[in-house]
Each structure stands twice: as structure tokens, then as C-alpha cells.
Amino acid sequence: MIAEKMKNMVANSSAIRAMFEEGNRLAGIYGAENVYDFSLGNPNVPAPEAVKTAIKELLDEDDPVALHGYTNSNSGYADVRAAVAASLNERFGTHVTEKNIVMTVGAAGGMNVILKTLLNPGDEVIAFAPYFGEYRSYTNNYDGVMVEISPNTEDFQPKLDEFEQKITHKTKAVIVNTPNNPTGVVYSEGTIKKLAAIMEAKQTEYGTDIYLISDEPYRELVYDGAEVPYLTKYYDNTIVGYSYSKSLSLPGERIGYLVIPDEVRDSEEVQAAANVATRILGFVNAPTLQQKVVAKCLGEKTDISFYDRNRETLYNGLKECGFECIKPEGAFYLFVKSPVEDEKAFCAAAKKYNILIVPGSSFACPGYVRLAYCVSHETIVNSLPKFRELAAEYFA
Numbered sequence: 001m002i003a004e005k006m007k008n009m010v011a012n013s014s015a016i017r018a019m020f021e022e023g024n025r026l027a028g029i030y031g032a033e034n035v036y037d038f039s040l041g042n043p044n045v046p047a048p049e050a051v052k053t054a055i056k057e058l059l060d061e062d063d064p065v066a067l068h069g070y071t072n073s074n075s076g077y078a079d080v081r082a083a084v085a086a087s088l089n090e091r092f093g094t095h096v097t098e099k100n101i102v103m104t105v106g107a108a109g110g111m112n113v114i115l116k117t118l119l120n121p122g123d124e125v126i127a128f129a130p131y132f133g134e135y136r137s138y139t140n141n142y143d144g145v146m147v148e149i150s151p152n153t154e155d156f157q158p159k160l161d162e163f164e165q166k167i168t169h170k171t172k173a174v175i176v177n178t179p180n181n182p183t184g185v186v187y188s189e190g191t192i193k194k195l196a197a198i199m200e201a202k203q204t205e206y207g208t209d210i211y212l213i214s215d216e217p218y219r220e221l222v223y224d225g226a227e228v229p230y231l232t233k234y235y236d237n238t239i240v241g242y243s244y245s246k247s248l249s250l251p252g253e254r255i256g257y258l259v260i261p262d263e264v265r266d267s268e269e270v271q272a273a274a275n276v277a278t279r280i281l282g283f284v285n286a287p288t289l290q291q292k293v294v295a296k297c298l299g300e301k302t303d304i305s306f307y308d309r310n311r312e313t314l315y316n317g318l319k320e321c322g323f324e325c326i327k328p329e330g331a332f333y334l335f336v337k338s339p340v341e342d343e344k345a346f347c348a349a350a351k352k353y354n355i356l357i358v359p360g361s362s363f364a365c366p367g368y369v370r371l372a373y374c375v376s377h378e379t380i381v382n383s384l385p386k387f388r389e390l391a392a393e394y395f396a
């Protein structure tokens with residue numbers, strides 16, 4: 001007999017995962033080369049060579065007992081945190097030190113640690129649709145209440161009027177994710193400034209603290225020179241969650257970090273609580289070998305020219321078929337308008353051509369579908385005739 005709360009979680013379990021399994025099933029029947037699986041954000045560019053070199057060096061040269069042992073602090077190795085902090089200061093002009101950094105089990109681990117740290121039951125967490133569906137589960141894990149801002153389908157920047165109206169005295173956190181999964185949109189500096197001003201005013205109005213949580217695993221995946229503002233500069237109560245899953249193609253290694261700057265209200269208490277949350281959530285500490293690896297690879301990133309080429313080919317190809325979609329500036333997703341209102345029916349139609357795509361309702365944005373283009377270039381090129389056939393079902 002599983003817990004009631006888990007029953008709901010299982011029932012709503014990610015359509016994305018289900019799609020992934022369907023991809024494997026279809027590949028078994030038709031051959032992998034005849035299946036166009038755009039369902040999962042699993043990077044297909046290998047990790048930079050420097051990652052392999054770092055792992056080998058660490059295994060050859062470091063004391064194995066220390067390398068594979070528990071870390072002294074649940075927040076991670078002090079030297080790794082200091083190196084991460086120095087890199088942030090250099091790139092973003094921040095003033096953080098090792099005490100502001102908590103190494104985490106990817107972005108997912110980081111989000112759970114910070115929500116565990118901040119939420120009392122009934123506290124509200126705001127997210128802008130479309131958003132990564134797991135935020136709902138993470139919030140629910142700590143008995144928080146997810147409050148959704150409806151999508152702005154013009155350009156997928158957040159709807160700030162609605163945001164202002166939906167902040168209450170119970171609002172404890174606001175999650176932003178830019179570059180965004182599923183739209184690939186980067187929130188502009190203008191948007192960030194307005195969002196920060198609204199949050200400042202609401203904190204004053206209610207006499208509360210409202211934390212801005214910037215979930216940014218796609219920070220480095222941007223195209224055409226797009227700038228991604230570093231949010232700690234615009235709003236004091238900002239906590240950043242980062243991950244190397246996408247930037248170094250290490251999703252299975254589970255490594256990332258939280259930044260809790262001194263400007264955050266009661267920063268030391270939040271840092272100490274995040275340290276304890278890391279332990280009591282059962283992570284204990286982020287994987288030690290990977291902490292050392294990322295510290296050696298701070299200047300590295302994945303080859304984004306590969307994703308950029310995929311982005312151009314898929315975006316142009318779909319537009320030529322008649323599909324509507326905004327051109328993403330970051331991440332590796334296209335968010336395409338479904339030609340029919342019921343986007344799940346559209347996903348089912350696509351499956352007839354062995355095209356696997358994810359319904360927008362998984363991201364609180366029905367009427368759209370998400371395509372993850374972190375696939376081989378051939379998959380994209382070979383899928384386009386199939387998309388043309390699919391389009392012919394809808395467009396004259």
C-alpha cells in the first residue's frame with residue numbers, strides 16, 4: 001500500500017518518460033534510425049574531452065580514500081566551492097565565496113534542497129507557465145502550493161500583470177527558468193528588472209521575504225550571442241540553482257550547485273539549513289568525484305554549434321511545413337503550436353509517423369508541443385519528410 005500522495009504522483013507521472021519508453025518500443029519494431037524521438041532532454045553531444053582527462057587524473061593522482069569519502073561539510077568540498085565561487089565572480093561580477101555555494105545532486109537536487117529549506121506547509125511557490133513540470137512535484141514534496149501564472153503565448157516572456165496580482169502574503173518563492181524548458185526563450189533584462197521591482201514592492205507591502213529561485217541548467221546553451229542576465233544583480237533575495245547536466249553533458253553524474261549570496265535575507269541561516277537539507281533529504285553530499293571533475297572543468301562547455309545547427313534545421317524545416325513556432329534563443333527545445341486545440345491528439349497523430357513529441361500540458365501549456373532537438377542531425381533531416389506528411393493532415 002503506497003502513500004496517498006505517491007498515488008497522485010504515480011498517476012501524473014511524467015508523460016515525457018512514458019514517451020521515452022515508447023521510443024524504445026518503436027525502435028525495437030522499426031529500427032532506431034526510423035524513429036524520430038524528440039521526447040527527452042538528454043544531451044547527445046559527448047562531454048568535453050577535458051572531463052575524461054579530469055576523471056583519469058583524479059583517479060590516478062588523488063588519494064582514493066579522500067576522493068571517494070564523505071565530504072567534511074554536506075555542502076561539498078571547500079576547495080571545489082571556492083573554485084566555483086571564483087569562477088562566478090569572474091564571469092558575472094558577483095562577490096561570493098565558498099560559504100555561499102552548496103554543491104548539489106544536479107539542478108533537481110538543488111531545487112529540492114532549497115524548497116525544503118524555505119517552505120512551511122501551505123507556502124506558495126509561483127512558476128510561469130510553461131514550466132518544467134517537476135516543479136509541481138518538488139513543491140508538493142514540502143507541502144507547498146504551486147501557483148501558476150498563465151502563459152504569454154505571444155513571446156513566452158512572463159505575464160507580469162498576472163504575476164503582480166497573484167503574489168500574496170503566503171508567497172515564499174518564485175521560480176524562473178531562463179533559458180527556458182520548454183520554450184527556449186531567454187527572459188530579457190527588461191523583464192527581469194520589472195519582475196524584481198514587483199517582488200521588492202510586494203515584500204514591502206506584506207512585510208515578508210519572497211525568494212527568487214533561478215533554475216538555470218541551460219545558462220550556457222544560448223545562440224546568436226543572446227545574453228542571460230545573472231539574477232542576483234537585480235534582486236537581493238535571489239538564489240541560483242545550476243547544473244552541469246546540460247553544459248557539460250553529464251546528466252547521469254548528478255552534479256550542480258546552489259548559490260546563496262550574502263544579500264539574501266538571513267543568508268547564513270539559509271546556507272546552514274541548505275547544508276542540513278542536503279543531508280536529511282538523503283543526498284548526504286553531492287557525488288565527490290564529480291565535484292572534483294567540475295572544479296577542473298570550470299572553463300569548459302559543450303559544443304553548442306551542434307545544437308545550433310539542429311535548431312536552424314528543425315526550426316526552418318517545421319516553418320516550411322506550415323507549423324508555428326518562435327525561434328528559441330537558448331536550451332535545446334522547440335515549442336510548437338499544435339495545429340489542433342487538443343495537442344495530445346496531435347502527439348498521437350505524430351506517433352503514426354514514428355515522431356515522438358511531448359504535449360504542452362506536461363508544462364502547464366496545452367495547445368503546444370515540445371520537441372527536444374538534442375538528437376543526431378540525421379534524425380532531424382530524416383524526420384522532415386515525415387513532418388511534411390503530418391502537416392498535410394492539417395494544412396491545405
Ligand code: PLP
Pocket residue numbers: 041105106107108109132177181215217242243244245251256
Ligand atoms: N530544471 C530544468 C528546467 C530542467 O529542464 C531539468 C532537466 O531537464 C532540471 C531542472 C533537472 O536537471 P538536473 O539533471 O540537473 O537535475
